[in-house]
Amino acid sequence: MKISGKHYHTIWEKENDPKTVQIIDQRLLPFEFKIQDLKTIQDSFTAIKEMWVRGAPLIGVTAAYGMYLGLLSLKENANLKNQIIDHAKYLESSRPTAVNLKFALDLVLEKISCAKSIKEKTELAFETANKLKADEIENCRLIGENGFPLIEKISAAKRGETVNILTHCNAGWLACVDYGTATAPIYLAHEKGIKIHVWVDETRPRNQGARLTAYELEQEGIPHTVIADNTGGLLMQKGMVDMVIVGSDRTSANGDVANKIGTYLKALAATDNNIPFYVALPLSTIDWNINDGIKEIPIEQRSEDEVKYIEGWHDNKITQVRLMPENSPVANYGFDVTPAKYVTALITEKGVCETNEEEINNLR
Amino acid sequence: MKISGKHYHTIWEKENDPKTVQIIDQRLLPFEFKIQDLKTIQDSFTAIKEMWVRGAPLIGVTAAYGMYLGLLSLKENANLKNQIIDHAKYLESSRPTAVNLKFALDLVLEKISCAKSIKEKTELAFETANKLKADEIENCRLIGENGFPLIEKISAAKRGETVNILTHCNAGWLACVDYGTATAPIYLAHEKGIKIHVWVDETRPRNQGARLTAYELEQEGIPHTVIADNTGGLLMQKGMVDMVIVGSDRTSANGDVANKIGTYLKALAATDNNIPFYVALPLSTIDWNINDGIKEIPIEQRSEDEVKYIEGWHDNKITQVRLMPENSPVANYGFDVTPAKYVTALITEKGVCETNEEEINNLR
Numbered sequence: 001m002k003i004s005g006k007h008y009h010t011i012w013e014k015e016n017d018p019k020t021v022q023i024i025d026q027r028l029l030p031f032e033f034k035i036q037d038l039k040t041i042q043d044s045f046t047a048i049k050e051m052w053v054r055g056a057p058l059i060g061v062t063a064a065y066g067m068y069l070g071l072l073s074l075k076e077n078a079n080l081k082n083q084i085i086d087h088a089k090y091l092e093s094s095r096p097t098a099v100n101l102k103f104a105l106d107l108v109l110e111k112i113s114c115a116k117s118i119k120e121k122t123e124l125a126f127e128t129a130n131k132l133k134a135d136e137i138e139n140c141r142l143i144g145e146n147g148f149p150l151i152e153k154i155s156a157a158k159r160g161e162t163v164n165i166l167t168h169c170n171a172g173w174l175a176c177v178d179y180g181t182a183t184a185p186i187y188l189a190h191e192k193g194i195k196i197h198v199w200v201d202e203t204r205p206r207n208q209g210a211r212l213t214a215y216e217l218e219q220e221g222i223p224h225t226v227i228a229d230n231t232g233g234l235l236m237q238k239g240m241v242d243m244v245i246v247g248s249d250r251t252s253a254n255g256d257v258a259n260k261i262g263t264y265l266k267a268l269a270a271t272d273n274n275i276p277f278y279v280a281l282p283l284s285t286i287d288w289n290i291n292d293g294i295k296e297i298p299i300e301q302r303s304e305d306e307v308k309y310i311e312g313w314h315d316n317k318i319t320q321v322r323l324m325p326e327n328s329p330v331a332n333y334g335f336d337v338t339p340a341k342y343v344t345a346l347i348t349e350k351g352v353c354e355t356n357e358e359e360i361n362n363l364r
Numbered sequence: 365m366k367i368s369g370k371h372y373h374t375i376w377e378k379e380n381d382p383k384t385v386q387i388i389d390q391r392l393l394p395f396e397f398k399i400q401d402l403k404t405i406q407d408s409f410t411a412i413k414e415m416w417v418r419g420a421p422l423i424g425v426t427a428a429y430g431m432y433l434g435l436l437s438l439k440e441n442a443n444l445k446n447q448i449i450d451h452a453k454y455l456e457s458s459r460p461t462a463v464n465l466k467f468a469l470d471l472v473l474e475k476i477s478c479a480k481s482i483k484e485k486t487e488l489a490f491e492t493a494n495k496l497k498a499d500e501i502e503n504c505r506l507i508g509e510n511g512f513p514l515i516e517k518i519s520a521a522k523r524g525e526t527v528n529i530l531t532h533c534n535a536g537w538l539a540c541v542d543y544g545t546a547t548a549p550i551y552l553a554h555e556k557g558i559k560i561h562v563w564v565d566e567t568r569p570r571n572q573g574a575r576l577t578a579y580e581l582e583q584e585g586i587p588h589t590v591i592a593d594n595t596g597g598l599l600m601q602k603g604m605v606d607m608v609i610v611g612s613d614r615t616s617a618n619g620d621v622a623n624k625i626g627t628y629l630k631a632l633a634a635t636d637n638n639i640p641f642y643v644a645l646p647l648s649t650i651d652w653n654i655n656d657g658i659k660e661i662p663i664e665q666r667s668e669d670e671v672k673y674i675e676g677w678h679d680n681k682i683t684q685v686r687l688m689p690e691n692s693p694v695a696n697y698g699f700d701v702t703p704a705k706y707v708t709a710l711i712t713e714k715g716v717c718e719t720n721e722e723e724i725n726n727l728r
Contacts (some may be wrong), residue, residue: 030689199695202671202687204568204592210671210688218689225693228568228671229594230626234700237628237658262594264601268632294601307566307574307592310674312685321676321683323566324574325394325582329589331563336598 001173001180001187002219003033009177010058011065011133018126019072021065025052026174030215031313038062041070041087048094048101054208055175056249056285057136060100063091064129067108071122080118084109096300099250099287104132133177139282140179142349147185147245147280148192150345150352154242155194162223163189164242166199166232169260170212171247171280181247181280183216185347190222198224199235203260205306205332229262233269244270245347248281255340255355256293261333267342279338280347283363291357293337304330365537365544365551366583367397373541374422375429375497382490383436385429389416390538394579395677402426405434405451412458412465418572419539420613420649421500424464427455428493431472435486444482448473460664463614463651468496497541503646504543506713511549511609511644512556514709514716518606519558526587527553528606530563530596533624534576535611535644545611545644547580549711554586562588563599567624569670569696593626597633608634609711612645619704619719620657625697631706643702644711647727655721657701668694 001007003024014020014037021038027050028034036052038044044066047053053062070087074080088105095101111128112121154163171182179187189196198217203209210226217224227235235241244266250258257263257279270277290296307330309320324330340355353359365371367388378384378401385402391414392398400416402408408430411417417426434451438444452469459465475492476485518527535546543551553560562581567573574590581588591599599605608630614622621627621643634641654660671694673684688694704719717723 031686200692202568204566204594207687210692214692215689218692225695226671226688227695227697228625229592230568230624230629230700231695231697233628233632234625234663234697237700260594261592261598264597265594265629265633268597268636269629272632299598307590310676310685310687312674312687314678314683314685319678319683319685321674321678321685322395323571323674323676324590325579328564328574328578328582331589331591331595333591333595333598336594336601 001178001216004219010053010174011061011177021069023047023053023062024174026054026212027052028318030211031318038065038069040073041066041091044069045091045094048091055170056100056247057176057181057282059095060104060284061129061133061136061177063101064104064108064125064132066091067105068122068125068129071118071125074118076118096298100284103284107132136177136282137179139349140173140176140181140184143181143280143282143347144179144184144188146349146352147278147347148188150243150278150347151185151189151194151196158242160195162195162197164197164199164240166201166235166241166244166266167213168201168209168246168263168266169203170208172213172216174212174216175247181282182245184280185245186222187220190220196222198222199232199241200224200226201229201232201262201266202226203262204229207310208260232266236269236273236275241275244275244277245280248279248285249335250297251279251281251286251346252290252293252297253286253288253360254291254293254357255343255346255360256297257338257343258293258297258335259338261336264336264338267338271342276344277342278345278347279343283348283350286360294339297337299336300334302332302334304332307332365542365580368583374417374538375425375541385433387411387417387426388538390418390576391416392682394575395682402429402433404437405430405454408433409455409458412455419534420464421540421545421646423459424468424648425493425497425500425541427465428468428472428496430455431469432486432489432493435482435489438482440482460662464648467648471496500541500646501543503713504537504540504545504548507545507644507646507711508543508548508552510713510716511642511711512552514607514642514711515549515553515558515560522606524559526559526561528561528563528604530565530599530605530608530630531577532565532573532610532627532630533567534572536577536580538576538580539611545646546609548644549609550586551584554584560586562586563596563605564588564590565593565596565626566590567626568593571674572624596630600633600637600639605639608639608641609644612643612649613699614661615643615645615650615710616654616657616661617650617652617724618655618657618721619707619710619724620661621702621707622657622661622699623702625700628700628702631702635706640708641706642709642711643707647712647714650724658703661701663700664698666696666698668696671696
């Protein structure tokens with residue numbers, strides 16, 4: 001999608017330097033636009049762990065390129081196989097909740113397993129990362145195609161009046177490679193001339209909604225309004241929301257959806273007000289080994305400082321301020337799990353399905 | 365309650381200067397503790413409008429003292445009656461949602477109506493404000509007494525293990541004159557040696573939870589943890605919340621509760637997880653003229669800047685940072701309305717009652 005009118009992906013190989021991968025440093029958005037070089041597996045680990053890149057699909061692609069960068073640093077030796085496995089474990093430890101991370105790492109490990117030389121393994125890892133990137137783009141495009149009729153239908157029912165869509169966090173193209181998951185149907189609807197307006201949850205504590213989703217929508221010229229996370233319930237009660245579309249970091253085989261903390265509260269409000277609640281995700285986000293998301297999906301706990309302090313723009317630079325008493329303790333859970341019964345349907349690259357095990361399995 | 369070990373109220377007449385009322389400037393907490401002088405009705409208006417003081421009960425008391433300060437500035441004249449009514453209208457316009465504001469102003473108008481001289485009216489206004497203040501203190505004390513058994517019961521059922529209480533916004537003593545509403549049972553339970561722990565919603569956009577409730581609890585030595593507003597649902601799902609207690613800005617005769625934006629979402633989560641959801645309020649908060657809170661209670665819309673910017677502590681001073689793209693629009697609704705069916709009970713100075721019209725009316 002576009003930034004200042006120019007088309008970008010979130011990750012790409014550097015021009016004339018295939019040993020360097022480049023990313024948009026998302027920590028600085030929307031205040032500064034900066035491109036970062038990733039030259040080592042450690043760079044990739046840091047980029048994921050410290051959230052220079054974020055969003056399940058982009059994390060997966062970044063990890064795949066990380067395996068490639070890691071192979072560039074290895075020499076032929078008797079212990080090579082273990083070193084490669086250690087690389088994968090290292091990268092996997094960067095963010096525990098994202099199932100795409102493990103999916104991407106397993107894919108690279110599988111693709112390079114039969115190659116004889118380190119050169120060949122490296123080439124295959126690069127190809128696999130490129131392929132994964134292309135697949136993510138295509139998946140998001142298809143999620144857009146499949147989700148679009150849901151917006152179109154509401155627009156028709158409202159006789160062309162504005163369709164109000166609420167989203168939480170950033171499941172936009174900045175979380176993927178292009179198009180986004182939750183945003184893909186939105187971008188397509190806008191492109192096709194359907195009148196839409198997006199309510200953007202700011203999404204504390206890291207404010208990915210206010211910082212990234214608002215930035216994406218602004219750059220694409222899509223009408224939107226940023227709200228505090230507390231606001232969605234009131235808007236739904238007042239008939240000011242026609243549908244909710246969010247992304248997912250991990251979804252269980254029965255349709256329980258792990259997503260950014262606070263998603264569950266919006267699903268409850270949507271249910272209470274008879275508003276459809278959709279989750280847009282590539283099938284790679286589904287963890288087929290898990291049948292009870294609430295009991296089985298581990299919830300990442302992050303640093304206290306993400307709640308205690310906040311970053312914003314002040315005096316032409318990013319500035320961190322403390323929000324609360326210095327000595328008050330903080331808890332910072334990254335995700336929650338929305339039970340399948342509150343999810344109207346999943347929007348995937350293979351189609352839209354209700355959240356029950358059989359329907360989901362049919363898309364496999 | 366205590367600040368740095370010394371007992372304070374939130375509002376009081378200045379020592380040796382009865383023509384000045386003093387308040388704690390709550391805009392600066394928890395970073396700086398500063399006392400402000402209110403010398404005119406305009407000072408009182410500004411203190412309410414700009415949230416130097418906030419919380420329904422404290423707003424009412426501040427408005428009553430505002431009428432007194434306003435009378436100090438008037439001279440005997442043929443138009444006096446209208447001038448006094450204009451004063452009341454002026455103060456009423458400072459915060460549209462708080463029903464206590466109108467209650468306090470009507471009370472002062474009534475008490476001074478038969479007085480002949482301006483001197484007598486002024487004295488009566490001062491007495492009325494003092495009496496209202498004393499009543500607010502006593503009401504909060506009684507809310508504590510009446511709510512305490514609810515905590516005690518859970519503590520007993522848990523065999524003395526810690527009772528985890530979630531609260532939203534600040535319905536603490538800083539919102540009242542002393543004790544608070546939602547916090548009164550908490551303070552009493554702590555005083556009586558019951559093990560408690562409070563989950564404090566930070567309460568965006570103005571962060572009254574992180575800034576004020578956390579500060580209150582810290583100063584009283586009560587175990588607490590600050591969380592992003594998005595977190596409560598997960599905690600409830602995981603069995604980490606035993607009860608919710610919040611305050612109210614206005615409650616309809618049928619028990620629909622207007623309170624800080626986001627309260628409704630917590631009530632939905634409590635209901636979904638079979639956790640009792642209590643609202644602590646003085647009866648003056650009940651608007652007997654309203655029988656459908658969702659349709660009839662007006663929702664205050666506040667400045668975009670409260671969402672777009674945030675204040676915190678940086679470089680030893682309060683600093684404001686911008687959180688989002690400069691050109692993205694914002695909506696900022698101050699309150700939402702929780703339907704009575706999601707409220708387990710009201711805790712009032714006259715007792716605890718279920719949220720149906722008959723039970724509520726019996727307390728009248």
